[in-house]
Amino acid sequence: MKYHHGNLRSELIRCACTLCEEHGHDKISLRGIAKEANVSQTAPYRHFETKESLLAAVAAHGFVEMQKSIDKIIDLSKTNKISKKTLIDAMLAYLDFAISNNNIYEVMFGTVIKDFRNFPDLHDAALEAYSSLKSSIKRYIKLKNDQEYDEKCVKIWAFLHGLVGLNKIEQKLEDVPTTDGSYDMPIDALRAAKNNLVPFMNSSIEALIKS
Amino acid sequence: MKYHHGNLRSELIRCACTLCEEHGHDKISLRGIAKEANVSQTAPYRHFETKESLLAAVAAHGFVEMQKSIDKIIDLSKTNKISKKTLIDAMLAYLDFAISNNNIYEVMFGTVIKDFRNFPDLHDAALEAYSSLKSSIKRYIKLKNDQEYDEKCVKIWAFLHGLVGLNKIEQKLEDVPTTDGSYDMPIDALRAAKNNLVPFMNSSIEALIKS
DNA sequence: GAATTAATGTTTACAGCGTAAACATAGTAC
DNA sequence: GTACTATGTTTACGCTGTAAACATTAATTC
Numbered sequence: 001m002k003y004h005h006g007n008l009r010s011e012l013i014r015c016a017c018t019l020c021e022e023h024g025h026d027k028i029s030l031r032g033i034a035k036e037a038n039v040s041q042t043a044p045y046r047h048f049e050t051k052e053s054l055l056a057a058v059a060a061h062g063f064v065e066m067q068k069s070i071d072k073i074i075d076l077s078k079t080n081k082i083s084k085k086t087l088i089d090a091m092l093a094y095l096d097f098a099i100s101n102n103n104i105y106e107v108m109f110g111t112v113i114k115d116f117r118n119f120p121d122l123h124d125a126a127l128e129a130y131s132s133l134k135s136s137i138k139r140y141i142k143l144k145n146d147q148e149y150d151e152k153c154v155k156i157w158a159f160l161h162g163l164v165g166l167n168k169i170e171q172k173l174e175d176v177p178t179t180d181g182s183y184d185m186p187i188d189a190l191r192a193a194k195n196n197l198v199p200f201m202n203s204s205i206e207a208l209i210k211s
Numbered sequence: 212m213k214y215h216h217g218n219l220r221s222e223l224i225r226c227a228c229t230l231c232e233e234h235g236h237d238k239i240s241l242r243g244i245a246k247e248a249n250v251s252q253t254a255p256y257r258h259f260e261t262k263e264s265l266l267a268a269v270a271a272h273g274f275v276e277m278q279k280s281i282d283k284i285i286d287l288s289k290t291n292k293i294s295k296k297t298l299i300d301a302m303l304a305y306l307d308f309a310i311s312n313n314n315i316y317e318v319m320f321g322t323v324i325k326d327f328r329n330f331p332d333l334h335d336a337a338l339e340a341y342s343s344l345k346s347s348i349k350r351y352i353k354l355k356n357d358q359e360y361d362e363k364c365v366k367i368w369a370f371l372h373g374l375v376g377l378n379k380i381e382q383k384l385e386d387v388p389t390t391d392g393s394y395d396m397p398i399d400a401l402r403a404a405k406n407n408l409v410p411f412m413n414s415s416i417e418a419l420i421k422s
Numbered sequence: 423g424a425a426t427t428a429a430t431g432t433t434t435a436c437a438g439c440g441t442a443a444a445c446a447t448a449g450t451a452c
Numbered sequence: 453g454t455a456c457t458a459t460g461t462t463t464a465c466g467c468t469g470t471a472a473a474c475a476t477t478a479a480t481t482c
Contacts, residue, residue, distance in 0.1 A: 005460080024322060026237075029439060040461050042441075047459090051440065106322055109376055111235060116383040123385065130397045150400030154377065155415055159366075162373025165320055166365065172327040174334065186341045189361030203422040204366055211418030216431080240468060251432050253470075258430085262469065 009047040011037050013057045017104060020058055024103045025112055030054070055112050056119035062104040063125035066097045070132045074139065087140040088201050091160060094133070095197075098164040105164065133157060141209060155208045166190055220258040222248050224268045228315060231269055235314045236323055241265070266323050267330035273315040274336035277308045281343045285350065298351040299412050302371060305344070306408075309375040316375065344368060352420060366419045377401055 005011065015036040019028045030051050031041040048054040073090040074082055082090075098105045107113070108126075116123040134153045143149055170190040193200045216222065226247040230239045241262050242252040259265040284301040285293055293301075309316045318324070319337075327334040345364045354360055381401040404411045 008459080026322060030441085031439070042462085043460060045441070109380060110321065111237060111317055111379075113383070116380075117385045126380070126384065127395070127397065134396070146396070147400075147403070150396050151403065151411075154397070154400045154404055155370075158373030158377050159370050160373065161376045162369030162371065165372045165376060166369050168322075169320060169327075169337070172324070173337065174328045184338070185345070185357070185361050186338065186365070189358075189365045192358070192362065193365055200362075204419060207418035207422035208415060211414040219430080241470085242468070253433085254431060256470070 005037075005039060005043075008037065008039060008043065012044055012047060012054060013061060016054055016058050017061060020055075020107060021101060021103045025055060025058075025107050025110070052113060053119065055107050056116075056122045058104060059108045059113055060119065060122040060125040062101065062108045063122070063129045065101070066094065066108075067125075067129040067132045069093045069097045070129075070136065074132075074136045076132075076135075079139065082136065082139045084140065084202070084206070087136055088198065088205060090133075090136040091156070091201055091205055092197070094160050095163060098160075099167060102168070109161065130157070137209065152209050152211075155211065156205060159204060159208060163193075167194070216248075216250060216254075219248065219250060219254065223255055223258060223265060224272060227265055227269050228272060231266075231318060232312060232314045236266060236269075236318050236321070263324060264330065266318050267327075267333045269315060270319045270324055271330065271333040271336040273312065273319045274333070274340045276312070277305065277319075278336075278340040278343045280304045280308045281340075281347065285343075285347045287343075287346075290350065293347065293350045295351065295413070295417070298347055299409065299416060301344075301347040302367070302412055302416055303408070305371050306374060309371075310378060313379070320372065341368070348420065363420050363422075366422065367416060370415060370419060374404075378405070 012033060016028070016033050019033060019036060030044055033054070034041045034044055037043075044054060048057070070090050070093050073093050074086060113119065113122065116126060130153075133156070134149060137153055137156065138149055143152070167190070170187055173184065173187050175184050175187055223244060227239070227244050230244060230247060241255055244265070245252045245255055248254075255265060259268070281301050281304050284304050285297060324330065324333065327337060341364075344367070345360060348364055348367065349360055354363070378401070381398055384395065384398050386395050386398055
């Protein structure tokens, strides 16, 4: 084993992503990440000022990956109109990323990173991801001006982001039989939405765009 | 000063709420809470098994308060129809609570508490809050069945919850002048939504209910 | 009402954490 | 080759959550 690792920075990010997704950001330590990368417990400090800044790199990576999975649906090299199905698929790609990478999504949108302005790479990656979301709407429907696109985009983004959040709390609640023998309403409703996700999304997204 | 505090449990919850809202859940320690309550650093363990369980009490308290601020809008003693304005006011009450109690909202909906089933009081409080949200919709519009109410309710809840999340990240992003001299789009859009919140909510909520 | 027990405090102790400081080694520029 | 810089390691510190042992007060039993 060489004294100098050669690629420690990116290896640390990789290890951090893995451990974060496996255990959650609040359960991982810099020391644990260093151990996973087979270096001493303070080696990360040659590449990251603080734990927060390593997690910022994790978040930035997350935004890039999330954008990729949206861009895979709406071919970025083109500018033609997309169908409603393609639009919904793009939104589903957002949800799919968020749910399959739940713990990293938490780092991207949670309170771990206090201010994106301290991490320019992260800041850029987040804006880039937003722009992918926006261009999917731009190519679906013709609106008056950019401001109007942004308004719809914020509405849809909020809706998607909210669904991710509710999905998390669904997992923390329990089915409790109510007095009439049926089961717990909010969970039932969330499950129903998930089991019929495409029509659920179709109606919601369409409504928000036209609102 | 008495050896026995007399009301330490509720005093700890009170201190935890205060400190949490002031500094954020990830910046507060059991020791700090104990000091705030003027007891030894391990005294909380006579009332809470773990830090998580104290924070669960904070979250439960949050759900109760949130429900109260919704119920204040839609008088619970009545069952009559409510106007659209009242409905929107109830939704605004949700947002207002979430934003004025941002750090506690984070405890309620974040990853701090792993499973509500371990904290029956919290579990109940969360379901109660949901039921207030639902009854506001029930009294606004007549729908086919309970399932349909739940569907609309989930959509609206997701939207509200998502807006709270976006509001957080807006604060972490920076206004960066773009090439054409205008400012950063997602932030602009989020600010525009906040500055025109009532029409923004009117159109969105109406659209989701009818979707 | 005294003795016992349960509830609720304190003190002490420990391992794990983020990170600062001092030191070691390897690669780079002259 | 010598100096410098980048990137590793070792050691150390104060803070954390929490377990264990002990102290004090309140409640229960006789």
